Amino acid sequence: MLTLTGITKTFNPGGADPVTALADVSLTIEKGDFITLIGSNGAGKSTLLNCLAGVFFPDAGTITLDGKDITALPEHARAAFLGRVFQDPLSGTCASLSIEQNLALAALRGKRRGLSRGVAPRDRDRFRQALHSLSLGLEDRLDARVRLLSGGQRQALTMLMATLLRPEVLLLDEHTAALDPKTAARILELTAHLVTTRNLTTLMVTHNMNQAIRLGNRLIMMHRGRIILDVSGQEKHNLTVEQLLTRFASLRATDDPDGPGGADDMTDKMLLV
Amino acid sequence: MTYYALIGAVEQGFVYGLMVLGVYLTFRVLDFPDLTVDGSLPLGAAVSAVAVSAGIDPYLTLVLAFAAGFAAGAITGVLNTKLGILHLLSSILTMIALYSVIIRIMGRPNLTLLGKPTVLDAVTGLGLPAHAAGPLLYGALAVAAGGTLVWFLSTQFGQATLATGDNPRMITALGVNTHTTIIVGVGLANALTAVSGALVAQNQGAADVNMGVGTIVAGLASVIIGETLVGRGKGGVGRAIVAALAGSVAYRLAIAVALDLRIGQLSVTPSDLNLITALVVVLALTAPKMRAKLTGRRC
Numbered sequence: 001m002l003t004l005t006g007i008t009k010t011f012n013p014g015g016a017d018p019v020t021a022l023a024d025v026s027l028t029i030e031k032g033d034f035i036t037l038i039g040s041n042g043a044g045k046s047t048l049l050n051c052l053a054g055v056f057f058p059d060a061g062t063i064t065l066d067g068k069d070i071t072a073l074p075e076h077a078r079a080a081f082l083g084r085v086f087q088d089p090l091s092g093t094c095a096s097l098s099i100e101q102n103l104a105l106a107a108l109r110g111k112r113r114g115l116s117r118g119v120a121p122r123d124r125d126r127f128r129q130a131l132h133s134l135s136l137g138l139e140d141r142l143d144a145r146v147r148l149l150s151g152g153q154r155q156a157l158t159m160l161m162a163t164l165l166r167p168e169v170l171l172l173d174e175h176t177a178a179l180d181p182k183t184a185a186r187i188l189e190l191t192a193h194l195v196t197t198r199n200l201t202t203l204m205v206t207h208n209m210n211q212a213i214r215l216g217n218r219l220i221m222m223h224r225g226r227i228i229l230d231v232s233g234q235e236k237h238n239l240t241v242e243q244l245l246t247r248f249a250s251l252r253a254t255d256d257p258d259g260p261g262g263a264d265d266m267t268d269k270m271l272l273v
Numbered sequence: 274m275t276y277y278a279l280i281g282a283v284e285q286g287f288v289y290g291l292m293v294l295g296v297y298l299t300f301r302v303l304d305f306p307d308l309t310v311d312g313s314l315p316l317g318a319a320v321s322a323v324a325v326s327a328g329i330d331p332y333l334t335l336v337l338a339f340a341a342g343f344a345a346g347a348i349t350g351v352l353n354t355k356l357g358i359l360h361l362l363s364s365i366l367t368m369i370a371l372y373s374v375i376i377r378i379m380g381r382p383n384l385t386l387l388g389k390p391t392v393l394d395a396v397t398g399l400g401l402p403a404h405a406a407g408p409l410l411y412g413a414l415a416v417a418a419g420g421t422l423v424w425f426l427s428t429q430f431g432q433a434t435l436a437t438g439d440n441p442r443m444i445t446a447l448g449v450n451t452h453t454t455i456i457v458g459v460g461l462a463n464a465l466t467a468v469s470g471a472l473v474a475q476n477q478g479a480a481d482v483n484m485g486v487g488t489i490v491a492g493l494a495s496v497i498i499g500e501t502l503v504g505r506g507k508g509g510v511g512r513a514i515v516a517a518l519a520g521s522v523a524y525r526l527a528i529a530v531a532l533d534l535r536i537g538q539l540s541v542t543p544s545d546l547n548l549i550t551a552l553v554v555v556l557a558l559t560a561p562k563m564r565a566k567l568t569g570r571r572c
Contacts, residue, residue, distance in 0.1 A: 053446070079448030086442070094439040097432070105436055108429060110448035115425075118432035161447075 002029040002052070002169055002201070007061035009047055009225075021047035022058065023225035029169065034195050034202045036212035039222035045205045048222070049173050052203070054078045065168060080110025083167030083200075085158050085175040092158030095147035099138055099157065102146055103127045106161035130160055134190070152183035156190060163194050170195065172204040176211075188215070209241045221248065274533055280404050282529040286522030287411035288476055289491065291418050292469035293499075293521040295462035296492030297513065298422065303458045304438040308364040309349045310466045310492060312371030313342045314485040317467025318474035319375045322384045331392045331475060335468050342467025343460040345371060350456030364459075375482045383481040391475040411472065415521075418465060419514045425461070426510045434458050435510070487547050494550050495520040497557040498527075527553075 009022040021044045029035060039045050051058050054075035063071045065081060086092055093102050104119045104127075124142060131139040134156050138149075146154060155175060162170060172191065176184035192215055195202045206212050212219055219236050221229035221244075228251045231239065274282075292314060299307035317338035324334040345367055352363035376382055396406040425431045436444035437454040445451055466488070474480040499520020503512060531549055534541045541549070 074450075076445050076448050076450045079446055082446075084446045091440065091442055092446075094436045094443060096439050097435060101432060104429075105432060105444065105447055108447070113429035113433050113449065115428045115430060118427050118429050 001031055001066055003027070003064045004048075004052070005062050005064075007048070007051055007058045007063070009044075009051060009056070009058050013059070020225050022051065025061070025225070025227055027220070027227065027230075029201060029203060031201055032199055033218055034200075034216035035204065035218045035220055036216040037203060037205045037220045037222065038207070038209060038212045042224070043222040044225040045222055046173060047225075049171050049203065049205055052169070053082055053084060053171055077110075081168035083109075083162035083165075083170045085155070085162050085170075085172045087174040087177050089151040089155040089158070089178055092161065093146045093149075093154050096145065098143050098145055099131070099149075100124060100127055100142040102157065103130070103161060103164065106164045109165050109167075130164065134160060150183075152179055152187065155179060155183075155187050159187065159190055159194060163198065163200065166198065166200070168201065170200045170202040172202065174205050174207060177207055191215075209244055213239050213241065213244070221251075223248075223251070274529055277404060278529050278533075279526070280408060282525040283522055284407040284411055284476070286525040287408065287415040287518075288472045289469055289495070289525065290411075290415035290518045290521040291472070292466040292488060293492050293495040293517045294415075294418055294422055294514065295465035295469070296489065297496050297517040298462040298465070299459055300493060300496060301513065302426070302435055302438050303455060303462075305353075305360050305455065305459060306364070307346070307349060307459055307462060308361065308489050309346055309367045309371075309459070309463050311485040311488045312368035312375070313345045313463040313466045314470035314473070314488045315375050315480065315482055316345055316371050316378075316485075317342050317470030318480035318484060319378045319384070319482070320467070321471030322386055322474050322480035323378055325386060325389050325391075325475065326384065331390050331394070335392070335471050338467040338471035339464045342470075343464035345467070346463030347456050347460035349463070350452075350459040353459075354452035354455050372482060379480065379482070382483070383479060385479045386475065387478050389478075392472065393475070407476070411476075414472070415518055418468075419518055422465075423511050423514050430454070430457075487550065490547070490550050490554055491524065494554045494557070495524040497554065498523050501557065 004025060004027045007022050007025045008020070011019045011021055019042075021042075023044075025044070025048065027048075037045050037048070050056055052063065054070075054073055054077070057072065061071070062069055070078060084092075094105070097105070100119050100123075104123060107123060107126075127142060128139045131142075136153055136156060138144075138153065138157070146157070149157065159175075175191070176187045179187060188211065191202075191204070194200065202216070204216065213236075217236065218232035219229070219239065220227055229247060292310060295310060296307075299305045299310075320338045320341045321331075321334040324337050325331055329337075349360075349364045349367040352358045352366060353360045356363075358366070393403065393406055393410060396410045397403055401409070426435055433444055433449045434454045434457070436447075437449065437451045437458070441451050444454075470480075470485070473484065496517055497520070499516035499518070500513075502519055502523060503516035528546060528549075531541050531546070532543065
């Protein structure tokens with residue numbers, strides 16, 4: 001169970017244009033939750049993910065994992081329990097290393113790295129089997145440099161690497177947004193497959209409302225650094241894009257001084273669909 | 274070129290080869306432009322010269338030089354990672370500071386080693402002539418260092434070091450503290466450079482605080498020449514290391530040839546070498562782009 005309590009993060013505090021990316025956000029992620037996180041640009045989705053991953057620290061609030069306070073733990077030390085996939089398909093793998101070397105790096109996530117061989121021969125069978133599950137034919141190309149792979153192949157490999165060792169929480173940061181529609185659909189399929197078959201606790205940021213509704217057991221919507229919607233179970237199951245848009249507009253009307261229907265609102269809607 | 278000039282160039286190629294391995298490690302593996310080498314080369318020379326003068330076994334002084342060089346590189350790494358100073362500036366700061374440190378170590382700007390024992394004595398003691406013993410011993414040392422570096426980069430920690438230069442974001446997400454890999458990596462690079470400096474001092478019979486000027490440029494030129502000879506980006510780490518050593522020898526040979534050049538009244542002097550080396554590096558760095566432009570391909 002991952003718990004965030006009163007997380008606040010302001011960029012450029014005291015500067016000319018301070019931006020409150022997270023305003024007193026509290027959230028409990030239960031074991032086995034598959035949460036989809038949506039919101040317009042600047043809503044705080046990525047900031048929330050980065051605070052969880054330890055890329056930067058919150059100004060206030062605490063993060064606990066199974067009761068242990070991890071708020072001050074640096075990014076590399078959190079890797080032991082987090083699997084991460086980034087938006088840029090080139091960010092998750094090392095281009096100059098081979099497929100098996102990349103997998104070997106991932107097989108030691110959060111572990112001590114010593115002077116024994118980087119790729120142990122006994123690991124190769126395990127890697128081959130894991131790659132076989134992707135159905136991309138990569139299991140026959142263990143020695144191939146990752147730079148030879150396409151963006152979609154690299155993102156599939158990153159998914160595999162993030163889950164090679166079972167993570168306590170899997171963090172997906174718009175991991176299909178930079179792919180072409182067909183490839184994005186395949187990666188999403190792979191995501192759903194990995195998460196459900198292995199029952200992984202997952203937090204997935206997306207720009208796509210359909211994705212957010214179709215996948216997962218819980219949907220969270222953020223706006224201006226706050227969680228404005230948190231639905232799960234049957235309620236989430238029955239949700240439609242239209243309902244979501246309506247709720248988004250009405251919830252915004254209450255806290256938005258500009259009111260709904262402004263130019264700002266229009267661009268946000270366009271981004272959300 | 275005479276036979277002795279040729280042998281001498283090959284010998285120098287191997288002696289400086291360890292430094293070139295260090296430059297390969299920082300410049301290519303870690304993507305960390307490290308100017309510390311201009312200071313760690315004379316540092317290794319100074320440590321070895323003082324130790325040899327004090328009667329310590331010449332081989333043992335290489336270990337001392339290694340340790341001193343590692344410390345210098347590690348300081349650059351700490352300045353960059355823990356204190357957040359730009360990598361280039363971190364290395365310049367260490368390099369400048371080393372100038373004072375080296376003079377403190379030697380007690381003066383230079384130290385001669387004439388008549389003192391050297392690492393070569395063990396080989397010439399076997400009855401080999403000096404001109405054959407040099408290239409053999411230094412070649413063996415360079416190949417051993419290269420082999421060790423290939424092994425190191427294939428270990429779990431070494432692979433994490435390769436990943437640090439390639440994709441720091443990814444390797445951090447996989448639990449590696451890139452501060453550690455950078456400090457150790459830059460430390461190792463300068464340890465190799467310092468051993469190179471120790472060998473240079475024993476080979477030339479003197480250590481001088483100014484002997485390191487232009488080391489980084491010579492190292493870069495060697496790495497780039499090696500890549501041109503062997504093929505950049507082809508093959509793995511092993512091939513890159515072979516390229517670095519081959520590049521080092523080729524660079525020293527090219528210099529020996531340049532020193533023989535005579536165009537009319539003008540002959541090349543050793544003091545022209547820095548200019549020539551800088552031109553070679555500029556040419557080598559821009560050649561791929563030029564070629565791409567000329568053939569109309571995008572790089």
